[in-house]
Amino acid sequence: MKNPTLLIGNDINNISKGQSWRDLLTDIVGFCLPDGCIQLDERKPFPLLYEEIFLTAIRRQHIREAELKAYIAEKTLKIEQNEIHAAIRELSPAHIMTTNYEFTLEGTLPSRNDSLVLERAFSIFRKYTIGNTHYWHVHGDCLNPLSINLGFEHYGGQLQQMRNYVVSGTTYTSRQAPKLSLVQRIQQHLSVNNDSWLDLFFTKDIHIFGLSLDFVETDLWWLLTYRARQKFQKNTIPVRNALYYYIPTEFVQGAKFKLEMLAANDVKVIDIAAPDKRTYYEEVLKQIRRL
Structure with a gap:
């Protein structure tokens, strides 16, 4: 790909x-x-x-x-970067979303924030652009410590902002920020300009790896569920993109309960057998190139 x-x-x-x-x-x-x-x-x-x-x-x-x-x-x-970080950059991704706070994926500290809205606490627009890749830190970043999403209170506030952006509309004072919700903009055939990482979940094929997706990640599970409901229940907007979740084969049996929930939420699970962690991620990247 x-x-x-x-x-x-x-x-x-x-x-x-x-x-x-x-x-x-x-x-x-x-x-x-x-x-x-x-x-x-x-x-x-x-x-x-x-x-x-x-x-x-x-x-x-x-x-x-x-x-x-x-x-x-x-x-x-x-935290130091390793060869897998470099191999990911060699894929020339258009977008990298990450729950990580540091900048090992970028390979360097960004010199500026390229977000549409400069957020203090939450991360709806938090973006850094290096070369041709947009890096979205969905749970905050180290250059803005108050944005680091750790506690139950912060997760609740983040989810509130996410739902406003996607479902009900925003109240940002910035003139650049879209006021209509993402769903309303898609319904009205208005342009969706990748202003937020949330846009990508409804418009781009996404490959998910290195992420356990524990159920404490309430914001991400809400997003997966809402997207699936739009596709299978409400049908108010077209949802044609694909989501892929990669997991080592050795963990499949122990994670069966979670993989069943991912499948119910229209996420395609891909298991890969590998002798060690480094080889596993090399195989993941090969698979992404082939798709």
């Missing part, structure tokens, strides 16, 4: 040496609560665990959330 559109998660960073996500969680707890009173437990959904850490810290240590997010931004900026 020439100039594909991609949605990429944090797992591609796990090939790089250095800090894991678990290490980062431990560091966050240590930064906020040096006495270690919070217990990390895999049964705690991360957005609520973040709220537990922050709310406990604000009561005991009087920490400000801006301090915490600045610390997280500093830590994640230290």
